[in-house]
Amino acid sequence: MQQVVIATKNKGKAKDFEALFTPLGFEVVTMFEVAPDMEIKETGTTFEENAILKAETLSSALGKLVIADDSGLAVDALGGEPGVYSARYAGDHDDEANIVKVLEKLEGVPEAKRTARFCCALAIAGPNMETFTVFGTCEGVILTEKRGTNGFGYDPIFYVPELGRAMAELTPEEKGAISHRGNAIRKLAEELPNLLK
Numbered sequence: 001m002q003q004v005v006i007a008t009k010n011k012g013k014a015k016d017f018e019a020l021f022t023p024l025g026f027e028v029v030t031m032f033e034v035a036p037d038m039e040i041k042e043t044g045t046t047f048e049e050n051a052i053l054k055a056e057t058l059s060s061a062l063g064k065l066v067i068a069d070d071s072g073l074a075v076d077a078l079g080g081e082p083g084v085y086s087a088r089y090a091g092d093h094d095d096e097a098n099i100v101k102v103l104e105k106l107e108g109v110p111e112a113k114r115t116a117r118f119c120c121a122l123a124i125a126g127p128n129m130e131t132f133t134v135f136g137t138c139e140g141v142i143l144t145e146k147r148g149t150n151g152f153g154y155d156p157i158f159y160v161p162e163l164g165r166a167m168a169e170l171t172p173e174e175k176g177a178i179s180h181r182g183n184a185i186r187k188l189a190e191e192l193p194n195l196l197k
């Protein structure tokens with residue numbers, strides 16, 4: 001099976017990518033398999049910068065085509081926070097602590113003002129091509145408590161109005177159909193024939 005290398009060490013993201021790439025006939029491979037000891041510092045100030053950093057670093061190391069994902073949650077009432085710092089908002093990659101911090105900061109904020117979006121920048125880098133990026137979003141509303149057990153990160157507190165459910169109440173396929181990551185991958189898929197020729 002053809003492989004697609006994703007420059008991530010996030011198991012939740014890897015599952016999202018599997019739901020999106022397996023139907024296309026690709027096996028998803030992550031840094032756990034190809035570069036478990038590599039640490040890539042996310043020093044950028046935008047999702048795009050960090051995605052490019054991760055894709056180019058791993059692609060150079062492997063000499064292969066690599067896709068990276070930098071993503072996060074932007075809450076309107078918090079001026080776009082946690083944004084690019086989503087993974088490190090309350091603790092280093094502590095999803096539960098991050099959720100508690102967002103809910104605390106939004107205490108007393110009425111539903112109409114709890115609008116937010118998930119953002120996903122994807123970068124694709126390879127030996128014989130210029131790095132290319134796409135951006136996807138997904139609009140939602142921050143709940144006042146957690147709902148559902150699927151997904152990862154902020155999914156339990158992210159309500160998707162068009163489906164009437166929290167992101168963590170969706171199957172991986174349902175999430176992929178409407179998510180920031182799914183939307184970004186569909187944009188990338190449109191461009192891929194031009195990029196690789």
Ligand SMILES: O=c1nc[nH]c2c1ncn2[C@H]1C[C@H](O)[C@@H](COP(=O)(O)OP(=O)(O)OP(=O)(O)O)O1
Nearest residue numbers: 008009010069070071072073086087152153154155
């Ligand atoms: O679909 C999602 N559903 C819920 N939460 C999400 C999603 N997508 C991103 N997020 C949150 C998780 C993490 O707090 C941050 C990503 O941070 P980000 O640096 O891109 O990923 P990461 O450090 O976990 O893994 P890696 O850099 O190895 O790909 O945004």
Ligand SMILES: [Mg+2]
Nearest residue numbers: 010042070087
């Ligand atoms: Mg990261």
